[in-house]
Amino acid sequence: MFKIVFKLGMAGVIITGLSSQAFAHAHLKSSTPADKSEVITPAELDLTFSEELNLKFTGVKVTGPKKNAVKTGDAMLMDGNVALMVPLSEKLAPGAYTVEWHALSADGHKTNGAFTFTVKP
Numbered sequence: 247m248f249k250i251v252f253k254l255g256m257a258g259v260i261i262t263g264l265s266s267q268a269f270a271h272a273h274l275k276s277s278t279p280a281d282k283s284e285v286i287t288p289a290e291l292d293l294t295f296s297e298e299l300n301l302k303f304t305g306v307k308v309t310g311p312k313k314n315a316v317k318t319g320d321a322m323l324m325d326g327n328v329a330l331m332v333p334l335s336e337k338l339a340p341g342a343y344t345v346e347w348h349a350l351s352a353d354g355h356k357t358n359g360a361f362t363f364t365v366k367p
């Protein structure tokens with residue numbers, strides 16, 4: 247009996263492994279500010295993904311012109327849970343910013359990436 251359960255378990259692992267290739271994960275479709283854009287100081291970041299997100303395991307790390315970590319407020323999901331809104335707690339000084347994001351989609355897959363924007367003087 248144990249062997250059968252074990253085999254079924256292994257089959258499940260293999261099927262899960264294969265099917266994860268077939269489904270789209272949460273890819274970043276668009277953001278505000280947009281990648282490589284020049285903007286006036288934004289009050290928030292909006293990231294729109296291709297799939298519904300799990301807020302608990304989705305977030306961003308924002309790095310400023312002096313490699314400083316930028317403070318962010320509590321992120322929330324919008325637009326049917328495909329968009330992540332991250333309020334910025336401080337006014338961003340002019341310069342280049344990098345947003346590194348990580349996401350867990352509702353189908354249980356993790357993705358990550360980054361985009362940059364520049365705050366105009």
Ligand SMILES: [Cu+2]
Binds near residue numbers: 269270353354355
């Ligand atoms: Cu997926």
